[in-house]
Amino acid sequence: MTIIEIDNLKFSYLGQTETALEIEHLSISEGESVLITGKSGSGKSTLIQCINGIIPHVTAGKLTGNVRLKGEDVSEMTVAKISTIVGTLLQDPERQVLNYKVVEEIAFGPENLNCTHDEIEKRIQAATERTGIEDLMERDTDTLSGGEMQRVALTSVMAMEPEILVLDEPTSNIDPEGTEKIFQFLHQQKGVKTLIVVEHKVERALRFVDRIIVIDNGRIVLDIPKENMLEMVHTLLEKGIEIPEEFLYASKMGLKSADIETVREEIQREGITLHSHARRRGGDLVLEAQSKVEVPERIIVDAELKARKGTVVAIMGKNGAGKSTLLKAMLGLINKNQFTSSSSIKIDKVDLSESDISRRGAYISYLPQSFDLMLINRTVEREVKYSMRKRGIRNDELLQTIFEIFELYEIRAADPLRLSMGQRRRVSMAAILASEVRIVLMDEPTSGQDFYHKDLMGKELRKITDMGYTVIVVTHDGRFVYRYADELAIMHEGRIVFHGIPEEGFEISEQYGILPPSDHLLRRHEKNLEVE
Amino acid sequence: MNYIIDAIISWLIFLFGVAAPFYLILGVIGIGGFREITKYEVYNSFYYKLNPAIKILFSVVVMIIASMVIWWISALLAIVILLSYTSLRNGRRKAFIGSMFLLSVIIGTTWSYAPLTPPAILSIAFPHQTTFLDLWKWPSYFAIMGYQPYLTLQGLIYGVQISFRFAAVTIAALILVMTTTPSQILKALHKLRIPDPIVFSLMVAMKSVPMVFESLDTSVKLQMLRGLGSDRSKYLKPIFMLIAGLSAIVPTIVHLMRGAKDIAISADTRGFRAYNRRTYFVDIPMTRTDYYMVGLFLAGIGVAGIMLALGFGRAIPYIS
Incomplete structure (x- = not known):
């Protein structure tokens, strides 16, 4: 009926x-x-x-x-x-x-x-x-x-x-x-x-x-x-x-099922080589952070995080694992009246442990989940230039590069708050990068984004890491991590229980409530891992 | 030379009235502090056990008494209510935030009234005084802002007296917000026959108040991270916080409006306003304490009325 x-x-x-x-x-x-x-x-x-x-x-x-x-x-x-x-x-x-x-x-x-x-x-x-x-x-x-x-x-x-x-x-x-x-x-x-x-x-x-x-x-x-x-x-x-890869291969090989095991066996039988994603080792250590955040009843975060220049480090974990709190502790955004917190943070060997938000902001930038809240200017152009102006930076070349990477030329006169979600996210990204701060923290930027926009964002992250930026991204999207991250840190009950390449992380991630993406499952026995 | 010094002092006095409340609100309380005194938190002390209707009535009774009686009774009432904040969860902290808020209301209101109140009004407020003590003479161009030629001691006292009429009610109303869940208020107001659309708007507003401060706080901090005021003295921080706070209003409203539509859809698709009446699964009964409180309220209003009738503690004139 x-x-x-x-x-x-x-x-x-x-x-x-x-x-x-x-x-x-x-x-x-x-x-x-x-x-x-x-x-x-x-x-x-x-x-x-x-x-x-x-x-x-x-x-x-x-x-x-x-x-x-x-x-x-x-x-x-x-x-x-x-x-x-x-x-x-x-x-x-x-x-x-x-x-x-x-x-x-x-x-x-x-x-x-x-x-x-x-x-x-x-x-x-x-x-x-x-x-x-x-x-x-x-x-x-x-x-x-x-x-x-x-x-x-x-x-x-x-x-x-x-x-x-x-x-x-x-x-x-x-x-x-x-x-x-x-x-x-x-x-x-x-x-x-x-x-x-x-x-x-x-x-x-x-x-x-x-x-x-x-x-x-x-x-x-x-x-x-x-x-x-x-x-x-x-x-x-x-x-x-x-569309997960197993479906694409199943379709290509004329299989009736896209079951991962079946597809993987067929791929091996046909001798098809699956290319793994290149992981960067990165340059010098640019971020060393140690944070402890607690309330009387429990420890919310007790973690140490390091990152190298030009890499994308993804942080995954269940809701409540402490991922966002860790980012906030690094930025000095923890509410001291609600939590007891202590953190030490060094960026490019500069100790910022005692610095306030404003000074930390000269070394680390932050894209929160509700990125709309940072859009305070009337046009996209003014929004992007705001960070430069406030930090006293004049760098037309960087501005031009940012506008190109995030495809903002056509919308530069538009009101940022009237743009689509994907565009608003790009304007926010451009705005924080314009301050010439080389460490970028992103809190769940993949949330609510469709495949096209996530893919676009992954490529943008690749471009900015090529320019020497280091990105720490909190996400629930395993496929995004597998495709675009160089390192994966898994958080569980406030602690980082794994930090290494995603291939190794996804081998143990299920016990921490993180399902490995099918891209990984298809390649789990491949030995041709590329490292740059 | 004297003219310049006079002008500087006049502007400093003027700015004190504007900046001090802002400093207390942004520099001492902070957006986080406001979130703390506008958010419900679970606890089990006296106020939390009261029926929400009684807490609404409490604010109304305080308002009635504060408007009827002499200013110092209102002041006493405000201080007693403020002290009772210590019985709330994180009570000392809330009492501190409340006292700073109270102080900002007093300074702000006093400075709004003192320089603007003409002698004719002061004569009514202070019927036994024929002359007023001039504390400062404003430059003549301050008249453009409606300022009287002199700042008088009586003007300042009058401003303080007026401020306590607002302060007591504000401090009392915050108790309702800090000790009652939105759904408890929904039930209480519904029982008081307030129309559902109004009740729902209030409920959503109550749920949204902490979110407003949270969003404002995030937006302000994001501006600081991006470098706002980074090269200026830390003593100017409240001014930059104010600038950031003003800039944060539009994105905060847009952010909340986007969420508000979801709240409306969520309520409507669960049958809200399906019928003129609705039932309640968890009822909030009136306890013996609630009835005692009603008695106390009636007694309070009664005593205030009797004292007024006897000519003691009348609101006008302000000083008996």
């Missing part, structure tokens, strides 16, 4: 002339699991907002055509009524959890539906059993890790007992372990609920979806059963979708 039916849908956002979404026909059957994928800004979120009634009920714009849920037109239903049919989980858990206590958060939806105390209790119990968060029930939401918080948000959606579950990039802000738990849950729900998942990590979603829909420029450009994916990998790649 068809549960969602879309006909001649056309939507443009208020004040914009171009059409954000145009769908001639789309139908989804009850119990079906659908993956919706595409580049950032392609229209995926717009489509799901048409399904869950946010468009037209909350977000204004010009809408024609119709979306029907169980035969009823969404535009004629109230959001409240829709919410009993469609449950929606968003990308960022911190932006959707409203309540202080976990139990209050889960009860929020049923309370809105005027359920009785017994009914709410029944729903809470059923939802928590399904998502497996019984152990979190007594916790306060602001003490949860990103992964835990997302599972609480998911449970609160499940407590609405929706027939359709819509998940908009549910794992892009959480660690691999949290991601795995969400996907395990979705796997269990396959066939039980109608699932619509917007996700960049195609290969992870494959185990529970029946169908893949690719959206590009607001239109459905591919709508295929999962089984046909191998035949269409190159089309998907052309549309900017992240």
Whole structure:
């Protein structure tokens, strides 16, 4: 039975002339699991907002055509009524959890539906059993890790007992372990609920979806059963979708399965050589940092980190492992009223241990996860020049190089805050590099970025390390690390438990909640490791 | 020469009123400190156990009393409430931040009133005094800003008195924010029949206040890292923090607005406002202590009323 039916849908956002979404026909059957994928800004979120009634009920714009849920037109239903049919989980858990206590958060939806105390209790119990968060029930939401918080948000959606579950990039802000738990849950729900998942990590979603829909420029450009994916990998790649290497090789070799072991055996049988990624040893030691951050109950960070000139050092670890805190301790950004901290830091042999933020900033630059907060100027050009001006630097050559690397010439007169997420990230990067500071710390820059933008960023990092910059990047993206990092540091419970080349790190990473990327798994027995 | 010295002293006095509150707010309390006194933290002392409705009522009662009675009763009330901060989690630190905040309110308000209040108003406030003690004569061009010709002792006293009317209420209201979760407030206000859209806006605002300070703090620190004020004296730090704080407003608002849309979607897609009424899974009952507090509030207002009727402690004139 068809549960969602879309006909001649056309939507443009208020004040914009171009059409954000145009769908001639789309139908989804009850119990079906659908993956919706595409580049950032392609229209995926717009489509799901048409399904869950946010468009037209909350977000204004010009809408024609119709979306029907169980035969009823969404535009004629109230959001409240829709919410009993469609449950929606968003990308960022911190932006959707409203309540202080976990139990209050889960009860929020049923309370809105005027359920009785017994009914709410029944729903809470059923939802928590399904998502497996019984152990979190007594916790306060602001003490949860990103992964835990997302599972609480998911449970609160499940407590609405929706027939359709819509998940908009549910794992892009959480660690691999949290991601795995969400996907395990979705796997269990396959066939039980109608699932619509917007996700960049195609290969992870494959185990529970029946169908893949690719959206590009607001239109459905591919709508295929999962089984046909191998035949269409190159089309998907052309549309900017992240395709793991095993799928590409499986397609190339005409295999029916993209199972890593099968593909690797076939590669060896056919004598294909897989090129490993070059790792740099780097130049002189430019960063030596030792940090200890603690609260009375526990040590949050007790770690030592070193980096060499011209290298990319990735820091990985579960949510709450202390990665971001380590970066903040190095920068002197730890709140002394909340934490006890001590740190020693040497950059290029200059001891900055006693220096304040401002002086440290002359040696280290920082790109936080919420990089929008550094965009304070009215134009891109002024934003990039700001750091130079404040540090008294005149270097037109560097400015020109930065504008070229980050492709900013065309948008130099634009307001940074009005740009797309990818562009804003590039402006922020350019702005911190313009200060001629050679050590760059980046906190989860891959979070929420699609394959195209992550790839672009990786190449940019390569270019700036060629120029002698050293980059320390905190990320959950194993594939990004495998492709672009020279060294991997694994953090666990505040300590760095491994620091070396990614190939060695990913051999032991699973015990610390970090899944090795398939690029590594395909090459794990290769001996042709390149080191520059 | 005297004219130049007079002008310099006048501007220094003027700047003290502007800079001192900013210094206290940015240099001593800091954005992090503001985050601490606007955020709920789990604890189990007296205020945390009170029903949120009682805490809302507490602010209202303090406001009523502070507006009715003579200034020193308001001042006493503000100091007593401030001392009670020590019972909160990290109480001493919160009391310190609260006292600095109180001081900034007093200085800021006093400087806003003292030089601008005309003698006619001071005559009402100080009915037994026929002359006022001139402390400083402002340059004539200060009249453009609305300044009176002289800064008087009575003007300063009047400013301090006025400031305590604001201070007591502000210090009391912060207790609600520091000791109550947003969802507890939602329940309390809902029971008080406040319309849900207003209640929800308040709830989101309460959730957002610490985030506002956190975002501002991050933005300010990012500007410092990029070199703002790096080549200047550390004594000028509060001024650069102020500049950074002003520059941080737009990116902070944009950042929060992007998040606010998700909050609205998250609530709407979970049936918020589906019906005129909603149920509550975890109820917050009125305890015996809450009823005692109501009694105390009524007694407080009653005593204030009786004293006023007897002519003791009236708000106007300000000095009896």
